[in-house]
Amino acid sequence: MELVDAIKERRSIRRYQNKKVPLEVVGEILAIAKHAPSSGNVQNWRFVVVFDKEKREKLAEAAFGQMWMATAPVHIVICNKIGDVEAIYGERGRNLYSIQNCAIFGAYILLMAKELGLDTCWVGAFDEEEVRIILNIPDDVRPEAIITLGYSAERKITKMKRREIETLTYIDSWGNRP
Numbered sequence: 001m002e003l004v005d006a007i008k009e010r011r012s013i014r015r016y017q018n019k020k021v022p023l024e025v026v027g028e029i030l031a032i033a034k035h036a037p038s039s040g041n042v043q044n045w046r047f048v049v050v051f052d053k054e055k056r057e058k059l060a061e062a063a064f065g066q067m068w069m070a071t072a073p074v075h076i077v078i079c080n081k082i083g084d085v086e087a088i089y090g091e092r093g094r095n096l097y098s099i100q101n102c103a104i105f106g107a108y109i110l111l112m113a114k115e116l117g118l119d120t121c122w123v124g125a126f127d128e129e130e131v132r133i134i135l136n137i138p139d140d141v142r143p144e145a146i147i148t149l150g151y152s153a154e155r156k157i158t159k160m161k162r163r164e165i166e167t168l169t170y171i172d173s174w175g176n177r178p
């Protein structure tokens with residue numbers, strides 16, 4: 001699939017087939033996504049790849065009961081090792097770069113998964129402390145996103161509308177439109 005098609009065809013999928021995704025495929029996705037940029041190339045992203053059904057159910061509960069998540073055979077939990085970025089860039093590194101780095105990696109995962117014929121949903125609404133406990137994540141590492149991964153079982157996928165880019169873009173100065 002062309003990159004442009006992966007970008008345009010990706011949708012958040014919230015129901016998955018009961019079909020396993022091998023570790024090798026997850027590895028392939030991550031091995032491509034690792035080419036994502038990061039501030040000072042610090043690569044503060046870490047991942048917990050969750051296959052275990054019981055843990056996936058617990059993660060869905062920790063995501064304020066988004067139980068559809070458990071239908072996905074894999075959850076990729078993107079974690080932010082904040083200290084690595086803060087050590088170089090201070091407050092801006094802690095509160096901005098470290099999060100941006102992980103978000104870019106996450107976006108690459110979504111697109112690479114689509115490229116390989118898999119589907120995803122980015123889940124941001126969850127109780128961080130609960131996720132920490134379920135996955136044994138240390139206190140200095142922040143779980144930032146859970147990406148559900150698998151093969152779509154959705155019959156009718158609603159295409160979410162996007163705002164016209166012209167209404168969101170200025171030229172040369174804030175507020176200036178041609």
Ligand SMILES: Cc1cc2nc3c(=O)[nH]c(=O)nc-3n(C[C@H](O)[C@H](O)[C@H](O)COP(=O)(O)O)c2cc1C
Nearest residue numbers: 010011012013014063066121122123124125126160
């Ligand atoms: C930061 C972030 C947090 C999100 N959190 C959730 C979530 O907790 N649950 C969910 O079902 N979708 C979540 N989504 C998916 C969005 O709802 C979805 O991307 C948006 O509605 C556009 O739909 P599309 O991805 O199908 O284009 C999140 C997306 C982002 C980027």
